[in-house]
Amino acid sequence: MERQIRRAAVIGSGVMGASIAAHLANVGIPCLLLDIVPSQLTGEEKRKGLTLDSNEVRNRLAVNAIKKLKKNKPAPLYDEDLASLITPGNIEDDLERIKEVDWVVEVIVENLSIKKQLFERVEKVWEKGIIVSSNTSGISINAMVDGRSTEFKQHFLGTHFFNPPRYMKLLEIIPGDETLTEIVDVMRPFCENKLGKGVVIAKDTPNFIANRIGAYSMHVTLNEMLAKGYTIEEIDACTGPAIGRPKSATFRTLDIVGLDTFVHIANNMYEKVSDEAEKKVFKVPEILQQMVDKGWIGEKAEQGFYKKVKNEKGKKILSLNVQTMEYEPQKKIAGASLEAAKMAKGAKQKLRALFSTEDRYAELAWNTLKEVLLYSAEKVGEIADSIVEIDEAMKWGFNWELGPFETWDAIGLEKSVHRMEKEGSSVPQWVKDWIEAGNTSFYKRKEGTTYFVSNDAYKQLEPNPKVISLRTLKEQNKVIKANSGASLIDLEDGIACLEFHSPNNAIGADILMMIEESIKEVRSNYDGLVIANQGRNFCVGANLMMLLMEAQDEEWDEVEHIIRLFQNTMYHLKRFEKPVIAAPHRMTLGGGVEVCLPADRVVASAETYYGLVEAGVGLIPAGGGCKELISRLSLTVTNPEVDLQPYVNKIFETLGMAKVSTSALDAKKLGYLREQDTVVVHQDHLLFEAKQAALRLVQEDNATKPEEDIRVVGSEGKALMQLGAYQMKLAGYISDHDQLIANKLAHVLAGGDVPAGTRVSEQYMLDLEREAFLSLCGEPKTRQRMQYMLSKGKPLRN
Structure with missing residues (x-):
């Protein structure tokens, strides 16, 4: 059966119904959100002179539900702007509009009698071919459509989302006795591939599986x-x-x-x-x-x-x-x-x-x-x-x-x-x-x-072609090189995968060494490199414990060596002439972001919480994070007449406040990800999609990537950023130490004490990063912040 689900309707705008509509919007599917017509006016509606016949009143439940989606925690939407894909309505005026959609999902009260009455009404406006489902958590699928036509029953099934729909992986599909096999064959891949769900087929028994x-x-x-x-x-x-x-x-x-x-x-x-x-x-x-x-x-x-x-x-x-x-x-x-x-x-x-x-x-x-x-x-x-x-x-x-x-x-x-x-x-x-x-x-x-x-x-458990398991590849002796922190694994078809497996996937010398080894190996024997792993989080940053120990012992040469090694490795990764794809998921912080920034493409899990958070431990990004964001800006805003300052100010705010994205789409909004970077909803498919992205880039011209000078805002721009930090300090929003960190960050992002519009080299920017980082490591309050993060797992405001 050739069919696609392009539009949907959700009936019931309670917490669950609105959240399902939100997740449909997350993956780009416009939907109607319908609910009952209120029987009474609110005080505000009375003051406005509205009546029970006013559209604003009749659609109130759905409208208010959409508003709440933007405020709820955890956020049901990847980005609150996606709420625009949800159209509010009511089942009295708008039920006939289900003819415009491919899938109708009912999410009303768990009462068999009420559900049966609704489906009787739905069938009167339903057209053959539209899939209808119930999000019931336990009511019999067959009982709900008792009395409906055979054709309606053939297009009806249960789709039980778990709460909250955005975050919970499970979706139980429950066919009825007369549900057509082809309907299940449409819904299963749709729910898996488009909605990112783990789908199981359940039988129509009490409370399912x-x-x-x-x-x-x-x-x-x-x-x-x-x-x-x-x-x-x-x-x-x-x-x-x-x-x-x-x-x-x-x-x-x-x-x-x-x-x-x-x-x-x-x-x-x-x-x-x-x-x-x-x-x-x-x-x-x-x-x-x-x-x-x-x-x-x-x-x-x-x-x-x-x-x-x-x-x-x-x-x-x-x-x-x-x-x-x-x-x-x-x-x-x-x-x-x-x-x-x-x-x-x-x-x-x-x-x-x-x-x-x-x-x-x-x-x-x-x-x-x-x-x-x-x-x-x-x-x-x-x-x-x-x-x-x-x-x-x-x-x-x-x-x-x-x-x-x-x-x-x-x-x-x-x-x-x-x-x-x-x-x-x-x-x-x-x-x-x-x-x-x-x-x-x-x-x-x-x-x-x-x-x-x-x-x-x-x-045999039939393998899903979109699920690549690094564990399975290791069992099949596909490891090319390995050390204590990382492994290089053959993904076949000319693509190799660099996997981190240190504690918490924190980046230390072993991982940096394996990145360099991977570049050499792929240069000689492979067509492209994917950086990915299947741990709980992609990477929580650099090895903070090692850095703190060296700083406490005042081994400044060793600290500088660590930072220089990180910078050089990221520089080599960026200049590597073959395609590099980074595939982050979940927590991707600090050095984890800096590993992704040099990649030709980032293929990110939708649930990627991405941020350069060094300010939270009293430092600034120094593995190329500052340099890379300013470099991207310089390459994007090429007209020398366009003022870079507003854009640099945004970067300054993002890094200074250690902002972390709430999703991969939010990471684009924050400027961490580029337009060409892609988002994958089903995390189990992430490695497959990253490999496909690498194969596509292999077909393109992969000449050596030349270094380009970076246009900076210079001392004038630095002064403006530092003035902003000073005003925040006066207002009591930040501490003296926060202001010190902000001043160092402003110095780096501005390109130091040079005239506005000066073009500087990448190495010059890296030197600024390293100098600022080293000086902050020497601050007792920074070391206190580092220690607190390691012991308590949260930032210290001192």
Whole structure:
């Protein structure tokens, strides 16, 4: 079926509906946002003389929702200007406009009767070919369209986004009994490639996959707490990072989700499952219902299992004592098993370490985890066709590092099943049969290929051609060169990838050395270079600890050597005659940005938080960051009659305030990325797209890139910037040390004490950077800032 989704309509402008519309706008899809017509005027509307027939009133809900999108945190939009792609309306006047779109998504109240009434109205104006879906989190897809025509049902399915839609990777697609296969075949790649989602196909069962397993996990944990007398803090200590789950663990997660929402999900399960043992698990505990009745429903009510209170030091977080129903200061939890897990690296090793020690907390983790593993195994075939959908749903929807079956493999399938049976648990027959057949795991990897259990045999997990795994390439012996900080890996087709793998991907001498080695290797044997990695963040900057140690010891020659080495390496990268593509993702700060600036193209993940933040630790960018931004400006504004000062002032403000982009699109707005740099919505596709960009540049003329002089604003421009800093100091916005840093930054960005319009060399600008950086390293307050950042993870204002 040849069709594309170019326009959409979202019905329901609540938080979720508006956020889905925002994400559609993020990827360039215009959409209608429709809601009901208000039945009463607001006071402001009355003062304006409006009536219930006024368009402003009739569209009020959608209009206000769009306004909120620009203010909400975390931001639903990559850039608030994208809100212009969303057109507000109402379902009385504008429902017929769904004929103009390719996809309609319903996001109204979770009430079957109301949804059915809406779809009856939608069908009256619907035209064949338009895809219609519901964002329900658990109501039956088939039940919603009971009574609708066969053709409508064929074009109908569930598309369950997880909240917030921009940031959460999971999207469950739930076909109905009559949904055409070709409709699923359109939606799956669209949601993956265009919306950047991790898509799983779920069956039309209560709460689908992720909420089914997630709610069960929370219920067994709650029940274990109430039965054994564990505290809130103990539960969260054992159900968070110790077992490969988010820091929010159980009760912080419940507070974020909302206890009222969770009770709704639980009641939905309780009513719809028929198995009595399963019903018993999903019965809402009395304590939870009491909390909802009191309005203690979590973060949106500012209290749930945790409560923030103000004190003389700012804010303090209290936890609920479930015995007394009083909030108390949190107690620190410590135990041998938890300490062992904390010391281990990676989710698999943490789990093994946790269960290698027998204590109260290892028992708690085992008792809750065991039930989730058994439940997941029971539901294979019922809620999803394979273990893969279940594992991916839990990783993408609940941010678990390992899905249930990956977890089972990590703790040892045979050993754990033996313990379960010894303790009287009922293990699904298919799991016992699998082990009796001589298998020791649900997954296996062989020569970079993953296999998983399916119908009593290992089945190959079909690779996605747009997903390039550096781990797999390493397993296939594709490493060309490597040291402790980085590796050069063959991506095939003449392209090599430089991967950072130092702690936090911080840049030190080992990475700089590998960049130089990579340039030599690619020059001789490859056509292009991609700089990318698949760590949590692309790069958090240079190795600040190493720099601080040298500064504290006053080893100024060594500090200068480090900076000069960084500058020279970036200069060589920029001058390299073959294509260089940088592919940043998530946190890309300081030196991480300076590695990207010399690249011929940047192919950035949409979720890239990009910034030269050196001012936050009392320094200025000195790896070519200042030079490169001024050089780009000089090359862009070529008319000598055009005043550069306003543009330089913007750079000065961006660097001086250590601004970090909220997305890759915002990085373009801040001037860090260029127009020719591209944005990739699906982060798993980032390396593939970077490779494609390199291959395209290979086809172009790749002659040596000559150095060009840089036009600067000179001493006059410097004075203007420094005056601005002085005024901010007088107004109390910045400290004396902030002003000192700003003055140094102004000196560098202006090109020093030269006349306005002077053209200077790149090396001259690099020398200015290095001199300013060295002088700031000698300042005690800068060293205090560096130390504070390393110990506290946040900037010090001194």
